[in-house]
Structure formats: structure tokens, C-alpha cells
Amino acid sequence: MTNMDLDTIAAFSTPPGESGLAVLRISGSFAASICDCLFVPSSSRFKKPSDMEGYTLAHGYWGAIDEVVLACFRAPYSYTGEDVYEISCHGGQAIRQAVLDSVLAAGARAAGPGEFSRRAFFNGKMDLTAAEAVMDMIGAQAEKQAQAAYRQLTGGVSRVIHERTDHLYGALARLEMLLDWDEEEERPEDRELLVHELEHSERELRLLADSFAGGRIIREGLAVVIAGSPNVGKSSILNALSGHDRAIVSNIPGTTRDTVEIDLTLNGYLVHLTDTAGLAIDSQDPIEREGIMRAESALRAADLVLWVLSPPLLPEDERRQEETRIERCLEEGKELLLILGKDDLRPSLPAEEDPALYAAERFPDLPTLTWSDRSEDDLQRLREMLVRFIEGGSLNSAEETPSVTRHEQVKSHGEGQSHSMLTHARHKVAVDRAVELVGRARADLQAGLSFDLVAISLKEALTELSTITGEDVSETLIEQIFSRFCIGK
Incomplete structure (x- = not known):
């Protein structure tokens, strides 16, 4: 001070x-x-x-x-x-x-x-987690954001961190006791018990770190990008989800030249929805080229991509290039849902122009959704899939989703899913480092290395966890955190 x-x-x-x-x-x-x-x-x-x-x-x-x-x-x-x-x-x-x-x-x-x-x-x-939650409360735009912030403000994250550190302190105390013994007094079962305790700590910490995938989306909102070739109906999907005509829709290819961004709330979750310019294969128009660059930038930042395929399908050479773009998204780890647009035209289409048949043949492992602007059922199914993705990390139906979702993995450690869910990248980095150090301590024990080396790793892990709550943190980090606050809070 x-x-x-x-x-x-x-x-x-x-x-x-x-x-x-x-x-x-x-x-x-x-x-x-x-x-x-x-x-x-x-x-x-x-x-x-x-x-x-x-x-x-x-x-x-x-x-x-x-x-x-x-x-x-x-x-x-x-x-x-x-x-x-x-x-x-x-x-x-x-x-x-x-x-x-x-x-x-x-x-x-x-x-x-x-x-x-x-x-x-x-x-x-x-503590620092509560202080960070103050700004999250102020900035919350959706119900689930506010709930997660409130639970962190009232000690949800701190309690979990203290539980993890208490367990590690218990292991460290046992280790310090063994350090006072002569080497000939050491028993194999003492080392095995410590290994078991550290395996438990490592597993629990890794579970906590994994919760950040869902926690970040709750705190920051789900970034959804609608992509595809020109004139496939991307803007119609954005307008349907938003509930009003936010983007201009026409049957002229290239109507959308820039990204169109809106925020909406689904079941209390914040969703950042971005409509992009059609990804033309070869455009000489400088404005259209800039729109394509912005579309590709939005794709890189997306949590989920809605790729729209609508009749008529592209010519074969252009289709191959579109497939390359889809495969690149998948290689980058993007979650992707194929929207099979203009489904009301499907009965009159020849087989070679049917997006559903094409998707089944070319991308059999990707989830799909048939879409028609005239169908309220299609819109409801899309909304349900987005919520399912936020809550469970999967686009599959309830019958296909694994019994334990990424959010449910942490529910048993608090009163609700957000109690033990990491929502800040700073917390994730610290827990990841603690997992690494506890894992090193466990491996050193199993390798028969000295208790002194094991103790060093455990102390470093405890230091990493203490930075989350602010019990051991630098003045520089404190300044960085509070400088992001508004004046008056």
C-alpha cells in the first residue's frame, strides 16, 4: 500500500x-x-x-x-x-x-x-477473484453472465481454490514430516500414499482448468460467425436469430460487403453473432476483397462457425476451394455446423444440387441443420443447438451427447456450475501451471527422487494458486487488474 x-x-x-x-x-x-x-x-x-x-x-x-x-x-x-x-x-x-x-x-x-x-x-x-467479479457484474449483459459473476463475487472460485490448496498443504505437511526422518526410516507405503494424494490433486486441478472452456464463453459470450459463399442466405439467418431485419437481404450476390455484428441473448446466455461477406473464390473488386479479409478475420476469432450451403451448389472447382476453407477451420479447432439452406426448394432439386446429399457425402462427420426462412421449427432448432453448445460443448442432440458435459464435470465441487468454473484467463494460466508442477512432483516421487525436490515443486504450485486470490501477488499485477476498473468502483 x-x-x-x-x-x-x-x-x-x-x-x-x-x-x-x-x-x-x-x-x-x-x-x-x-x-x-x-x-x-x-x-x-x-x-x-x-x-x-x-x-x-x-x-x-x-x-x-x-x-x-x-x-x-x-x-x-x-x-x-x-x-x-x-x-x-x-x-x-x-x-x-x-x-x-x-x-x-x-x-x-x-x-x-x-x-x-x-x-x-x-x-x-x-480477494482478487471477488474484485474481478465486481467489474464482471457491472459489465454483464445477460443473465448467465450476471449469475457467474455473482457467484464469483460471493466466493465461489475462492472456495474451490482454497480447497485445492488445503489438499496440497496437507500433502506438503506429510512431506515435511518425512524430510525429518532418516533415510533408513522411509517406508515404500509413505511414498505411495503421497503419490496417491498428488494424483488426486492433479486430477481435480485439471478438471478445474478444463472448466475454463465453458466459463470463458459464459463470461465473454459465444462468438458465432455465419460464413459461406455469396447469396446462400447468411443474412437471412442473422435476421431470423435477431428477430429483426438487421442485415440487408437480396438475391444479388455480394449484397453484404462488410461484417454485420449483433448481440443477442439465448436462454440467458450472451451470443455475439457476426454475418460475413460471401467468401467469393476469386474477386477483383477491392471492396469485396476487403470484405472477404474481414470475414476470414472473424472466422479466426469464432467459437462456432455456421457454414451455409444452399442451392445451387458452386461449380466443382469453386466447391473444392470452399471445401478447403471448411477443412482449414476444422484444422484450426473450430466447431462447425453446416446449415443446409433453402430447404423448401429441396423437393424440386436434382440430386447433384442437393446440399444435404453433398454434405452427407463430403462431410459425413459434421453436424447439419436444414434451414428454411419460412420455418419457425428450423429457427427453434438452431436456437436449441446454440444453447446446447454453450452448456455442453456439443452440437449433438441430447441422445448423442456424452453423459458428462464440460459444465457438469465441475458441478460436484460447488453448489452450482459457476461456483467452480473458471471464467478468467488469468486464473486458467495459474491453474495450468499448478497442474504442471503437481504432475512433476508426482512423477519425481514415482521416480524415487528426493523429497526435497518434490517439496520445491509443491511450494511453487501453491504459489501459483495463491496468485488467483491475491494472497501472493505482485504490485504490478494488482495495478493491471484495478486499472481496468471504472472510476467510482
Whole structure:
């Protein structure tokens, strides 16, 4: 903690702009005296700020500027762990600025990004996972995002990390005891017991690391890209999923020249949907070429690709190039669903123009979905497949999906799936490193190496896990985390 962390700080917790009310937060040892200088109670039944008890309100006037309500939160039971006062004033820009200026003139300092939460962390009011969850709560656009953030805020991730570290500390304590024995006192069963304990820890940590695949999608949203050749009906799919005509649709190839991006919510999950320009095989149009480059960039960032095949199918040489693009997506590890478009035309198609027959022959292992703009059933099936992919990591039907999904793998370790699900890349990196170090310790034990070497690996694994909650973390990392916060939080 620096000298700046001892200052009394102030900032609006409500966003800028006009509003009915705005809330200014003051935190620090001089918060009460600043409020004493500027706040005048409206009647004798309200105490002056320094005499107010925690979790009480007072009505009055602020520095001849506005009629306000003042809330008092006493240390150590406030958000920051310090004395905190919150001023609820009218939300006009001139009023807001005048109230803030008066507080700064009375001795407070303007708070920086995340400075209130930073103080809460240093004062032991929250760990780093909870602090990160604060910003996730603020930024949540969908119900499942908010639920995952709330569970992390209330200690879901921290509890799991502490369970894992407690198990490792138990193994380390056993190891330290064996280190005090003479070599001739060592028994094979002692080493075997330690190996068994570390195998369990390694397995549990790997399971936690694997949960990030689903946790990241819940926190960040599922990135879905609609791709295919020109004029196959990509924009119609985007419009159907969004529920309104977001993209222009016509029977002229190349109508979509740029990516069209929308956010939507399916069953409480956030989905980032991107419609792309048709991937023409050989275009000399510079605008169309730029659209193709942007489409390919979107494909690289996708979690799931909806590749649309519609009649008439491409000529054979162009079809081979499209197949190459599809195969490249698969080689890059992309999940891909073939949308067999314009299904209402299928009864009149010759076999060589039927997308369903072509897909079955050329890509028999890829999941498919028949699609017609006129079919509400097709739209509902697509929505269900997207939700199934988010929840289970599979596009298959419930009958075909393995009995244990990527989310269900971690449910047994908490009260709900998000309690033990990693949603931040920082946490994933630390757990991955811990898995590696515990695995090394186990292998060294099995190889008969000294207990000293094994202990070093276990201590390093514990250090990695402690960076997640902030128990052992650098000042640089703390600055990086809180610098991403908004001012006033």
C-alpha cells in the first residue's frame, strides 16, 4: 500500500450524463470531517456526519449547492473497510460537478480507476477473484453472465481454490514430516500414499482448468460467425436469430460487403453473432476483397462457425476451394455446423444440387441443420443447438451427447456450475501451471527422487494458486487488474 492509498478519495459511482440522481462516494480517514464542513442537516433529528452511526441516512443541504441525502458506512464494515459517505444529489451535470468540486476543495483527492475496490482488497474486504467479479457484474449483459459473476463475487472460485490448496498443504505437511526422518526410516507405503494424494490433486486441478472452456464463453459470450459463399442466405439467418431485419437481404450476390455484428441473448446466455461477406473464390473488386479479409478475420476469432450451403451448389472447382476453407477451420479447432439452406426448394432439386446429399457425402462427420426462412421449427432448432453448445460443448442432440458435459464435470465441487468454473484467463494460466508442477512432483516421487525436490515443486504450485486470490501477488499485477476498473468502483 502506498501513501496515495492513505488519502481520502472521492468519485461518482453513477455513470456520467444527466440522471434523476447521482451518487458521490467519499472514502478515507478524513471523509467525516469533509462532510462536516459541507453538509447541513435539514433538522435537529439528523446528526452531523461525524456523529452518524454506520448504515444510517441523513437529509440535508450540501454546501449551498443541492438538497441531498447522506449515507454513512463506518469502518471496518463499509465497502472499502474505511469510513465511507455517499451523497445522493440531483443528477444534472452542473450539480454533479459542483458537488465534486466542493469535496475536492475540502481536501479529498479524485479517485482513480478501481481505487475503491483496490482499497477493499488491501483492507481484506475481498480477494482478487471477488474484485474481478465486481467489474464482471457491472459489465454483464445477460443473465448467465450476471449469475457467474455473482457467484464469483460471493466466493465461489475462492472456495474451490482454497480447497485445492488445503489438499496440497496437507500433502506438503506429510512431506515435511518425512524430510525429518532418516533415510533408513522411509517406508515404500509413505511414498505411495503421497503419490496417491498428488494424483488426486492433479486430477481435480485439471478438471478445474478444463472448466475454463465453458466459463470463458459464459463470461465473454459465444462468438458465432455465419460464413459461406455469396447469396446462400447468411443474412437471412442473422435476421431470423435477431428477430429483426438487421442485415440487408437480396438475391444479388455480394449484397453484404462488410461484417454485420449483433448481440443477442439465448436462454440467458450472451451470443455475439457476426454475418460475413460471401467468401467469393476469386474477386477483383477491392471492396469485396476487403470484405472477404474481414470475414476470414472473424472466422479466426469464432467459437462456432455456421457454414451455409444452399442451392445451387458452386461449380466443382469453386466447391473444392470452399471445401478447403471448411477443412482449414476444422484444422484450426473450430466447431462447425453446416446449415443446409433453402430447404423448401429441396423437393424440386436434382440430386447433384442437393446440399444435404453433398454434405452427407463430403462431410459425413459434421453436424447439419436444414434451414428454411419460412420455418419457425428450423429457427427453434438452431436456437436449441446454440444453447446446447454453450452448456455442453456439443452440437449433438441430447441422445448423442456424452453423459458428462464440460459444465457438469465441475458441478460436484460447488453448489452450482459457476461456483467452480473458471471464467478468467488469468486464473486458467495459474491453474495450468499448478497442474504442471503437481504432475512433476508426482512423477519425481514415482521416480524415487528426493523429497526435497518434490517439496520445491509443491511450494511453487501453491504459489501459483495463491496468485488467483491475491494472497501472493505482485504490485504490478494488482495495478493491471484495478486499472481496468471504472472510476467510482
